[in-house]
Amino acid sequence: MSVSAAHLGGGEQQQAAAVEPPQKRGVTGYILLLPGALWLTIFFLVPTITLVSTSLYDPAGSVETGYSMTWHWQNYVDGIRDYGVQFGRSLVYALLATVACILLGYPLAYAIAFKSGRWKNLMLVLVIAPFFTSFLVRTLSWQLLLGDNGFLVETLKTLQLLGPDGHLLATPFAVVTGLTYNFLPFMVLPLYASLEKIDPRLVEAGHDLYASPFTAFRKITLPLSMPGLVAGTLLTFIPAAGDYINAELLGTPTTRMIGNEIQDLFGAGAYPVAAALSVTLMAVIVAMVFLYVRRAGTEELV
Amino acid sequence: MAGSDLVLTGVTKRFGAFTAVDDLDLTVPQGSFFALLGPSGCGKTTTLRMVAGLEEPTAGSIRLGADDITTLRPYRRPVNTVFQSYALFPHLTIFENVAFGLRRTGAKKVKPQVEEMLELVELGQYGGRKPTQLSGGQQQRVALARALINRPQVLLLDEPLGALDLKLRRQMQIELKRIQTDVGITFVHVTHDQEEAMTMADTIAVMNSGVIEQMGSPAELYEHPSTTFVSNFLGQSNLVAATVVEKDEDHLLLDVEGSRLVAPLARAAALTGRVWVGVRPEKVFLAHTGSETDDGSNVLRGAVVTDVSFVGVSTQYLARLPWGQELMVFEQNTGARLSFRTGDQVDLHWMPAHTFLLDAAQDATAGVEREVAE
Numbered sequence: 001m002s003v004s005a006a007h008l009g010g011g012e013q014q015q016a017a018a019v020e021p022p023q024k025r026g027v028t029g030y031i032l033l034l035p036g037a038l039w040l041t042i043f044f045l046v047p048t049i050t051l052v053s054t055s056l057y058d059p060a061g062s063v064e065t066g067y068s069m070t071w072h073w074q075n076y077v078d079g080i081r082d083y084g085v086q087f088g089r090s091l092v093y094a095l096l097a098t099v100a101c102i103l104l105g106y107p108l109a110y111a112i113a114f115k116s117g118r119w120k121n122l123m124l125v126l127v128i129a130p131f132f133t134s135f136l137v138r139t140l141s142w143q144l145l146l147g148d149n150g151f152l153v154e155t156l157k158t159l160q161l162l163g164p165d166g167h168l169l170a171t172p173f174a175v176v177t178g179l180t181y182n183f184l185p186f187m188v189l190p191l192y193a194s195l196e197k198i199d200p201r202l203v204e205a206g207h208d209l210y211a212s213p214f215t216a217f218r219k220i221t222l223p224l225s226m227p228g229l230v231a232g233t234l235l236t237f238i239p240a241a242g243d244y245i246n247a248e249l250l251g252t253p254t255t256r257m258i259g260n261e262i263q264d265l266f267g268a269g270a271y272p273v274a275a276a277l278s279v280t281l282m283a284v285i286v287a288m289v290f291l292y293v294r295r296a297g298t299e300e301l302v
Numbered sequence: 303m304a305g306s307d308l309v310l311t312g313v314t315k316r317f318g319a320f321t322a323v324d325d326l327d328l329t330v331p332q333g334s335f336f337a338l339l340g341p342s343g344c345g346k347t348t349t350l351r352m353v354a355g356l357e358e359p360t361a362g363s364i365r366l367g368a369d370d371i372t373t374l375r376p377y378r379r380p381v382n383t384v385f386q387s388y389a390l391f392p393h394l395t396i397f398e399n400v401a402f403g404l405r406r407t408g409a410k411k412v413k414p415q416v417e418e419m420l421e422l423v424e425l426g427q428y429g430g431r432k433p434t435q436l437s438g439g440q441q442q443r444v445a446l447a448r449a450l451i452n453r454p455q456v457l458l459l460d461e462p463l464g465a466l467d468l469k470l471r472r473q474m475q476i477e478l479k480r481i482q483t484d485v486g487i488t489f490v491h492v493t494h495d496q497e498e499a500m501t502m503a504d505t506i507a508v509m510n511s512g513v514i515e516q517m518g519s520p521a522e523l524y525e526h527p528s529t530t531f532v533s534n535f536l537g538q539s540n541l542v543a544a545t546v547v548e549k550d551e552d553h554l555l556l557d558v559e560g561s562r563l564v565a566p567l568a569r570a571a572a573l574t575g576r577v578w579v580g581v582r583p584e585k586v587f588l589a590h591t592g593s594e595t596d597d598g599s600n601v602l603r604g605a606v607v608t609d610v611s612f613v614g615v616s617t618q619y620l621a622r623l624p625w626g627q628e629l630m631v632f633e634q635n636t637g638a639r640l641s642f643r644t645g646d647q648v649d650l651h652w653m654p655a656h657t658f659l660l661d662a663a664q665d666a667t668a669g670v671e672r673e674v675a676e
Contacts, residue, residue: 204356205389207376209448210406216377219402223393 055275075276090257094240097179101187109191178246186235194228305332306367313362322348324512337503345512382449383458390433397429403452535669564654576662583630585656591647599651
């Protein structure tokens with residue numbers, strides 16, 4: 001691994017030293033960029049601009065009467081004031097779900113990468129298998145699993161782990177469980193990809209240099225799997241923070257997340273505040289991701 | 303056996319039905335530079351990994367001084383390894399790579415020690431870099447520094463120079479030898495390169511198919527091979543079928559297709575009946591057919607030169623004997639010797655003292671195919 005990397009490094013230096021042929025690079029690159037750029041312009045850039053400008057419309061407007069652009073920054077203040085609780089709840093739920101995904105997903109990805117032997121492919125298929133059914137259907141089936149007459153609740157009641165009138169469904173626990181379940185594969189797959197690339201000889205070298213299995217994990221395996229952990233965290237946290245299906249199907253009015261409110265506001269035609277909340281959510285997530293990636297320092301990894 | 307000699311007793315390692323190492327007995331004296339030499343798949347790396355603790359022997363015991371380390375976890379052994387692929391930690395700087403072992407053992411004052419070690423391997427100013435920013439030779443030296451800094455009782459080197467080009471490898475061979483002499487740690491070096499083993503090691507154990515064929519100093523192995531494998535794997539040999547006809551106090555008289563040859567008893571691994579007569583190519587001289595040769599020389603007459611390769615310091619000939627076998631002859635290009643052309647009629651002669659005898663039951667081509675290995 002190190003040898004090939006050194007080789008690549010050498011190649012870069014050579015490339016930098018060589019005179020670059022300017023003609024050859026230009027056109028092909030831009031042509032290849034074109035479809036993607038076009039797609040992003042139509043389906044990302046334009047909607048984002050529309051969303052941001054909608055968030056500044058006069059909230060007095062309606063779908064029937066139309067909206068007018070009044071640079072109404074107050075929409076943001078109103079949104080945070082009215083829905084700050086749900087906002088905070090979304091971030092906390094997403095964080096809990098992400099932590100749960102790491103705790104469940106890391107051992108699983110580790111086992112698939114290093115211990116599964118000939119079962120590796122089967123296990124990977126099993127991780128992806130839930131995607132063969134719809135997100136909605138899978139979440140609905142959690143209603144049955146966590147329901148008051150379900151096997152789980154009955155067992156917990158028998159074991160006295162849950163009070164006689166305890167519930168699982170329609171609790172924060174149910175919402176976080178649903179989020180964890182739905183986003184677990186997004187944690188496992190990048191983690192697996194990262195772990196699988198680790199040369200087991202590095203761990204052997206660690207043992208040889210007096211690192212116990214735990215120290216070798218902490219000093220070698222974990223840092224080398226950081227790119228996967230960071231990717232998995234982002235792929236879990238970002239959609240979880242904006243999710244409303246789990247809160248809708250597994251929660252109650254007191255477990256509503258910001259996604260539910262935005263959905264309702266759009267449904268009720270309160271476009272400007274809904275848009276303002278969406279933009280805020282986006283900005284907060286981008287800021288958090290930025291800080292997280294800076295802290296995790298993945299750019300330093302090979 | 304004193305101090306902290308490394309002693310392997312009856313060590314066997316099986317992977318399923320395959321026996322990688324078979325009932326190996328080996329003593330590596332403290333402070334020696336010991337080479338395990340053999341073709342790929344001969345069990346030498348498995349032996350090394352068992353000493354490092356990365357494999358557990360199926361049977362047998364490994365002792366280091368008075369301690370039995372057979373089942374000791376690798377991170378508890380006073381043994382460090384320079385891995386074949388170096389296995390440097392890509393996420394750590396060179397400094398941290400070298401400091402890794404010291405930090406695990408909770409050593410104080412890591413910095414001066416690491417800096418001193420980096421100076422020893424001439425990488426003083428590279429401490430802040432990552433392994434991928436270094437060349438192969440530099441990475442090799444980091445791997446060495448990372449192991450040596452822990453002052454292990456035994457340093458294991460697994461084909462440490464395999465990834466380097468020839469020139470760098472020569473340089474590092476001398477460097478390794480110098481460092482070993484300086485630090486006085488026992489080095490156990492695994493290689494398939496006989497030249498590398500002979501350059502560096504005090505003692506070489508030639509391994510083949512999980513067993514040690516022969517062990518001794520480089521000169522001893524080269525001059526007194528005890529098996530056809532050793533004679534072919536260490537340097538090159540001419541092996542000719544012969545029959546023992548007479549035996550006196552010091553010598554054996556042999557018959558080779560009607561020619562009478564003499565071999566010293568001290569260099570005979572087989573004493574009666576059918577044997578292989580061996581002689582190293584550089585010990586054989588060519589002369590025009592019928593010319594006088596020194597009294598008492600072993601002579602095989604009536605050969606024809608079939609191939610001539612000029613390689614600078616020497617010329618390598620192939621000479622076909624009347625019964626069809628071709629022998630190799632290396633003549634130094636000192637200018638004092640005649641040169642020959644393809645088709646010349648020649649006699650081959652060499653001193654009886656350079657003749658060795660091997661058991662005819664062994665395969666004459668064992669160990670020849672080493673160029674294919676790895």
